[in-house]
Amino acid sequence: MSFLTLAIDVGGSSIKAIILQDDGTPISKRSLIHTPHPATPDVIVATLIDLIAKQGEYDHVSIGFPSVVEHGVTRGAINLHADWDGFPLEEVLHSQLGKPIRIANDADVQGCGAIAGKGVELVVTLGTGFGSSLFLNGKLLPNLELGQHIFVGRETYEDRLGQAALDQIGVELWNVRLLEAIATLYKLFNYDKLYIGGGNARLISTDLPANVAIVSNDLGLIGGLALWRSSNS
Numbered sequence: 043m044s045f046l047t048l049a050i051d052v053g054g055s056s057i058k059a060i061i062l063q064d065d066g067t068p069i070s071k072r073s074l075i076h077t078p079h080p081a082t083p084d085v086i087v088a089t090l091i092d093l094i095a096k097q098g099e100y101d102h103v104s105i106g107f108p109s110v111v112e113h114g115v116t117r118g119a120i121n122l123h124a125d126w127d128g129f130p131l132e133e134v135l136h137s138q139l140g141k142p143i144r145i146a147n148d149a150d151v152q153g154c155g156a157i158a159g160k161g162v163e164l165v166v167t168l169g170t171g172f173g174s175s176l177f178l179n180g181k182l183l184p185n186l187e188l189g190q191h192i193f194v195g196r197e198t199y200e201d202r203l204g205q206a207a208l209d210q211i212g213v214e215l216w217n218v219r220l221l222e223a224i225a226t227l228y229k230l231f232n233y234d235k236l237y238i239g240g241g242n243a244r245l246i247s248t249d250l251p252a253n254v255a256i257v258s259n260d261l262g263l264i265g266g267l268a269l270w271r272s273s274n275s
Contacts, residue, residue, distance in 0.1 A: 048097055048104070050093070052086070053241070054122065072260070075093060081122035104143075106149075107119070111145050120190075147173070153177060168220075170204065203223060
């Protein structure tokens with residue numbers, strides 16, 4: 043039986059949505075709106091409800107969200123608003139939409155769309171913040187928050203490579219920092235493959251190691267199919 047998934051990717055600067063068949067074929071145009079600020083739960087929920095109402099028919103919803111997500115509850119979203127810590131997003135949306143919903147960390151969702159499923163695979167997303175996900179033979183280790191870990195001195199990966207840092211130091215130095223991060227992450231995880239996505243991946247202008255690949259930011263939507271794959275098989 044075929045299902046239609048409404049895939050949504052919530053980011054610090056934009057929110058994207060598309061309806062996908064089980065094989066990833068889109069049956070709607072991709073919608074994109076700017077993330078409203080202040081991005082409190084009430085504001086974002088209202089925005090999502092309005093966005094979803096403008097989509098076509100679908101069977102269930104997948105949402106990639108920029109925070110740790112435990113059983114549909116968000117655990118902090120530092121690039122949105124402090125009130126997201128402990129917010130039952132899945133329950134709130136389900137009560138208003140009446141459709142099955144699954145929510146996961148946005149980098150985890152993008153990783154599900156990027157990986158090959160072999161060996162140790164690390165995914166990082168470069169955008170407003172610094173997202174990450176880690177897989178072993180296709181199995182996800184959920185909610186890996188590398189962005190909040192120390193990279194240099196007292197600065198985290200997000201401090202050094204997030205949007206605020208990019209705006210401050212410029213693209214050239216940002217690329218230098220990215221290569222330093224790649225080398226450090228390889229020593230830490232000894233990954234077979236590193237995938238780099240997110241909106242700022244398009245700004246990478248340096249040569250990358252052979253086991254590092256830039257992937258499409260649209261995988262943040264396509265990866266949402268993985269949240270329902272076990273249910274549909």
